[in-house]
Amino acid sequence: MxxxxxxxxxxxxxxxxxxxxxxxxxxxxxxxxxxxxxxxxxxxxxxxxxxxxxxxxxxxxxxxxxxxxxxxxxxxxxxxxxxxxxxxxxxxxxxSFDRFFTKSDSSEMIDEIVDAVKLLSKDKIGALIVFARSSALQDLVDAGVDIDAKIKSQLLVTIFKKETPLHDGAVVIRNNRIVAASCYLPISQNPNISTSFGTRHRAAVGITETNNVFVLVVSEETGRISIARNGALLSGLSIQKLRVEMEEAFGTEKFDEDVAFASQTELNLN
Structure with a gap:
């Protein structure tokens, strides 16, 4: 007292x-x-x-x-x-609960995603990929186009090419499979998002504001690689840093300490 x-x-x-x-x-x-x-x-x-x-x-x-x-x-x-x-x-x-109950090996998935992003970023092909839990985003999946295919870099690159009818919108990945494409995400209304970011980046932030998901974005204008989690955007990632972020997010053990300090720009939007 x-x-x-x-x-x-x-x-x-x-x-x-x-x-x-x-x-x-x-x-x-x-x-x-x-x-x-x-x-x-x-x-x-x-x-x-x-x-x-x-x-x-x-x-x-x-x-x-x-x-x-x-x-x-x-x-x-x-x-x-x-x-x-x-x-x-x-x-x-x-x-933390998601990681406890999710034990599947994501190494092969990460390899395919990284290979796809290399090509997408190099050719400046805009892309929006959402990694969801097994029970998440079913409403968005139902509104999109069913795919249900194994994750392959060539398939992802093909989906996001402008010549294909599915390039507009997001790809949703669950349980290490591409479940749907051409899914439209809610746009964030956060006024703190820089005007240099377009609709894809605002959609990436928007879906993470209300759902526990990991979102990957490739800019069509610059080829810049970004990820969104918990209403925040991490932009300007190198391929090596993207791999590190994905390995950390999906619980794999393959960390590369040599790229831990890769250059990046972090935008806290909360």
Missing amino acids: FPIAFLEFTAKDFIETLIIASVLVYLYRWVRGTFAIQATIGIVFVILINAVISILGFTTINFILKSILDVGILAVFIIFQPEIRKLLYRLGNNT
């Missing part, structure tokens, strides 16, 4: 304060850079005005403001619906 003036501050109070502070910091990081932060300021402003009006004794205005605040909880769910949905998706998708 720690006496503070006339208060008795116990270890339990300290832990409770620490938990509350951590939650508030997390919530701020969650809504930072989105519409939610402006909406939060507006709600706080209304509450402060209501307090001042109540002190001044303006009963009619006070009644109106109280009526507005009475439906505040419903308004919060309506206003913050996109952010709440993202939070619930993230809570429901735990990467």
